[in-house]
Amino acid sequence: xxxxSLKDIAIKxxxxxxxxxxxxxxxxxxxxxxxxxxxxxxxxxxSISQDTMGHAAIxxxxxxxxxxxxxxxxxxxRPAKERRNxxxxxxxxxxxxxxxxxxxxxxxxxVRNYFYTQAKAIKVRSLxxxxxxxxxxVAQKVQMELYYHLMHWKTWFVQLLGSGHLEAVSRxxxxxxxxxxxxxxxxxxxxxxxxxVELGLIxxxxxxxxxxxxxxxxxxxxxxxxxxxxxGMARGDGRNGQHTEDLEKALETLSEVYATDxxxxx
Amino acid sequence: xxxxxxxxEEIYKLLEDVKDPEIDTVSILDLGMVExxxxxxxxxxxxxxxxxxxxxALSIIQKNVETALRQLPAVRNVNVEFLRSPSWxxxxxxxxxxxxxxxxxxxxPPRQMKSDGSWHVDCPxxxxxxxxxxxxxxxxxxxxxxxxxxxxxxxxAMKPMIKII
Numbered sequence: 001x002x003x004x005s006l007k008d009i010a011i012k013x014x015x016x017x018x019x020x021x022x023x024x025x026x027x028x029x030x031x032x033x034x035x036x037x038x039x040x041x042x043x044x045x046x047s048i049s050q051d052t053m054g055h056a057a058i059x060x061x062x063x064x065x066x067x068x069x070x071x072x073x074x075x076x077x078r079p080a081k082e083r084r085n086x087x088x089x090x091x092x093x094x095x096x097x098x099x100x101x102x103x104x105x106x107x108x109x110x111v112r113n114y115f116y117t118q119a120k121a122i123k124v125r126s127l128x129x130x131x132x133x134x135x136x137x138v139a140q141k142v143q144m145e146l147y148y149h150l151m152h153w154k155t156w157f158v159q160l161l162g163s164g165h166l167e168a169v170s171r172x173x174x175x176x177x178x179x180x181x182x183x184x185x186x187x188x189x190x191x192x193x194x195x196x197v198e199l200g201l202i203x204x205x206x207x208x209x210x211x212x213x214x215x216x217x218x219x220x221x222x223x224x225x226x227x228x229x230x231x232g233m234a235r236g237d238g239r240n241g242q243h244t245e246d247l248e249k250a251l252e253t254l255s256e257v258y259a260t261d262x263x264x265x266x
Numbered sequence: 267x268x269x270x271x272x273x274x275e276e277i278y279k280l281l282e283d284v285k286d287p288e289i290d291t292v293s294i295l296d297l298g299m300v301e302x303x304x305x306x307x308x309x310x311x312x313x314x315x316x317x318x319x320x321x322x323a324l325s326i327i328q329k330n331v332e333t334a335l336r337q338l339p340a341v342r343n344v345n346v347e348f349l350r351s352p353s354w355x356x357x358x359x360x361x362x363x364x365x366x367x368x369x370x371x372x373x374x375p376p377r378q379m380k381s382d383g384s385w386h387v388d389c390p391x392x393x394x395x396x397x398x399x400x401x402x403x404x405x406x407x408x409x410x411x412x413x414x415x416x417x418x419x420x421x422x423a424m425k426p427m428i429k430i431i
Contacts, residue, residue, distance in 0.1 A: 040411075044403035051407045054320020058350075137351035141319055144353060144427050148402055151383070 010195040011132050012068055013084070014202060017190065017239055018123075019059035020085035023075055024247065025116060026052040027254055028089065029109075031098050037106055048149050055142050062134055076258035080248045086185035087238045089116060090247035107171035110160060111179050114153035115216070119186045121146050122211045123202065131200035154219065161223035176225075181234040184209070190239030272305045272340050280334045281312075287323045287330070288406070292366035294327060298358025301349055308342035310335055315354040317427075318407045324348060356427040372409065373423035387423040389414035397421075 029049035036042040060071035068074065089112070094104040124146060127139035160168045187209045189196050197204045213229050220227050236242030258264070281303070284294050294300055294314070302313040312331055316324050332344045356375035359367075364374035373387040380386075388395050394416030401411040402425070409422045 040401040043405065043411075044401055047403040047405075047407050050322070051318060051320035054318065058319050134350060137353075140351070140429070141316075141353040144355075144429065145318060145320075145407070147383075148407075148425065152402060 006192075006195050007199055008066070010192045010199055010201060011135075012063065012066060013190055013192045013239075014196055015059050015063050015066075015135065016068075016074075017084040019056050019063065019074070020083050021089055021116075021120070021186070022052050022056035022059065024083075024085045024250065025089045026050075026056060027250060028091075028093055029113070031093055031102075032104065032109065035098075035102055035104055044152060048152065051145055051149070055145075058138050058142075062138065065134070072258065072262075072264075076255040077262070080243045080251055081241045083238065083241070083243060083247060083251075084190065085238050085243075085247075086182075086188065087233075087235045087242070087244060087247075088112065088179060088182040088185055090238070090244060090250060091182075092246050092250075105171075105175065107160065107168075107175040108178060110153065110156045111172065111175040114150075114157040115179055115183055116186060117146065117150045117153050118215050119183075119208070119212050121150055122208055122215065126203045126208065127201075129200070130202060135201070158219060158223055161225065173225075180230060181232050183231040184233045185236075185238050187212070188233065188237050188239045190237065272308065272310065272338065274303060274305055276338065277303055277305065277310060277335065280337065281331065284327070284330050284334050287326045289367065289370050289372065291369045292363050294331070296360050296363030296366055298360065298363070299327070299354065301352070308340055309345070310341055310343070311345045311347070313347050313349050315352065315358075316348050317354050320407055323406075353429065354427065355429055356424060359424075367424060371421055373412070373421060375424040375426040377426075379426055379428065385426050387412065389417060389419065390421055390423075391419050392417040 026049045029045055029052065032042075033046050033049075034042065036045050056075070057071055060074045063074055064070050093109060094102065096102040096104070121143070124139045124143045127135055128143070130136040130139065157172075161172050163169065187205045189202070189205055193205060196202050202208075209231070216229065217227050220229070235244060278295065281295050281300060282293050286292050286294065286297060297317065299314050299317065300312065301315050304311045312335075314327075314331075328346045328348075331346050335341050335344045357377060359374060367374045368390045371390055373390045376385045376387055378385075386395070387397070389397055389412075392414065394414055396415045397412050398415065399410060400413050400420070404411045404422050408425055408427075410425055411420065412423055413420050
């Protein structure tokens with residue numbers, strides 16, 4: 001990073017955050033393939049995950065153009081401590097493994113997906129006026145596609161909580177209780193956050209968070225949930241390289257094929 | 267030595283033969299994916315717009331465009347580039363493209379949505395308006411699955427993609 005301007009660093013950091021968030025989110029989503037509650041959901045969530053991976057890929061491509069490294073390498077060949085994704089997105093879907101006794105928690109998937117997709121929609125909207133033009137252009141396209149992702153997860157969230165079914169409601173409430181303490185990590189902009197805002201790349205963490213709360217409050221109200229929404233970063237800030245063992249295991253699994261032939265494309 | 271002049275109509279004519287890899291009744295021109303074609307000497311540059319960013323068919327489409335244009339003996343290099351801007355929107359699909367989608371059993375995307383974000387399409391087989399949405403997401407990100415209650419056929423519809431919704 002010789003003689004690199006603060007602006008260049010801030011742009012790269014922001015792109016890494018956006019890319020790594022979508023990358024691991026897509027991976028966790030893809031782990032539901034064949035395990036989703038019904039066939040229509042299998043098709044829908046797989047399609048959303050694939051599309052989200054496309055978003056990660058375009059952010060990695062922007063990083064490639066800035067000379068950070070090619071997309072394959074950025075996606076597959078960086079250890080956990082170099083990843084910038086929020087911790088809540090890396091947590092496992094539930095106990096067990098994809099191939100053996102997966103006890104995945106659909107309520108957690110719905111809550112995490114809805115919360116994240118809404119947060120992503122707010123960040124991407126903010127990026128429309130990003131001073132780094134290539135990112136502003138990409139944001140327009142991502143926003144259009146995200147419309148359908150958000151519609152999908154909001155529907156699940158409202159239906160399960162509004163179902164009146166005791167098990168559904170209690171599992172959803174437990175999932176909300178599990179997601180909230182780490183969710184502020186999604187809004188963290190990391191150690192260069194102030195520069196990002198000063199350079200006009202994106203709005204500040206507090207503004208983004210406020211807009212997110214404004215967006216989900218009416219949805220909470222519609223299903224009779226208490227509306228005091230408190231989020232934190234209980235397990236640390238992923239933007240600064242703090243991560244859980246869940247991420248390390250996920251990276252090990254997903255880069256298994258890549259590691260056998262690093263010249264292949266994905 | 268005489269050089270063979272490439273003319274742009276010829277290029278477009280070949281692009282007309284490059285179909286969507288999954289929908290062989292619709293060309294990439296009909297889908298509105300081709301933003302610009304430039305000829306410089308014996309080199310052709312094609313600028314395209316991806317329909318969806320996560321679409322896995324993009325690299326296949328790119329290869330098919332290159333293969334199609336190389337058929338012309340006068341072509342030396344083909345450069346296909348996917349642009350980030352402008353964003354592809356579903357109103358770029360031509361009338362011919364819409365007809366081609368229907369032939370394949372896919373309803374073309376409606377031009378607009380209602381104020382609540384919902385949209386309506388008719389059955390591509392019997393034109394009935396009596397249809398239900400089974401799944402917003404279909405076999406690909408750009409398609410939805412519907413069911414016609416009149417002719418009892420399941421069918422797909424291309425999603426509307428409209429700027430700033």
